Amino acid sequence: MPFMKGVHAFRNTLSYLNQGKIVFKHDVRVMLINYNSERVEPGRSDVSKGVRDLIFWHLNQIQYKNPQTQILTIQNMTPTPFLTFILGTKQKIHVAVDGRSKEEILKHVRDIVGKSDEELKEEEVLEDQSLFGHGSARHCICEVPGQVPCPAFVPLPKEMTGKYQVKLQKGELE
Structure with missing residues (x-):
């Protein structure tokens, strides 16, 4: 069954959105x-078919993977389809996509404005360094430089223990 109930509901599932390859x-x-x-x-070539297929199958994935990017679709304004990317430096990149299939367009866009596999792996490594706990590189936050060491290995100063604070509030310590 290619789709679930509803109007093309499969395209909005989390597993499908995570399969997007363009970041x-x-x-x-x-x-x-x-x-x-x-x-x-019939008889004329449909130059916008690849773009329509791209919008139908991959636009949700692109939006999900790039929440910081605004994506606009403009219909029936030009005779030939094209993509325009506006960069933060007010620079524009125009990509002509007439007569291309959705796979060709995806590959071309990924080569021009997408991150490479090496860049994505570097970002994953940087992200993973901040995590700790079961299944991460660090078991405890005490392994991060600048944090208080684990009391299991290095005893805490008396002032940082709860028993000492309670006794101090009750006035038992002098």
Whole structure:
């Protein structure tokens, strides 16, 4: 069963959204998609078919993977489809996508404004260093430099123990 109940509900499941392969670089602010939504009569080539398929199958994934990027679709304004990426430096990148399939468009966009696999792995490593607990690189936060060591290995000063604070409040210590 390719779809679940509802209008194409499979495209909105979390497992499907996580399968997206395009993660934009940090300076990509806006993605504009210009295409024609009307089908052409038989005998003529449909230059917008790849873009329509891209929007139907992969736009949700791109939005999910890039929450900091605004994505706009503009229909029936130009005769040929194209993508425009606006970068943080007010620089624009125009990509002509007429006559291309959705796979070709995805590969081209990933090569131009997407992060490479090496960059994604570096970000995962940096993210994993901040985590601790079961299944992470560090078992306890005490292993992070600058934190208080574990009381199991190094005894805490008396002033930092709860028993000492309670006795101090009751006036038992002098």
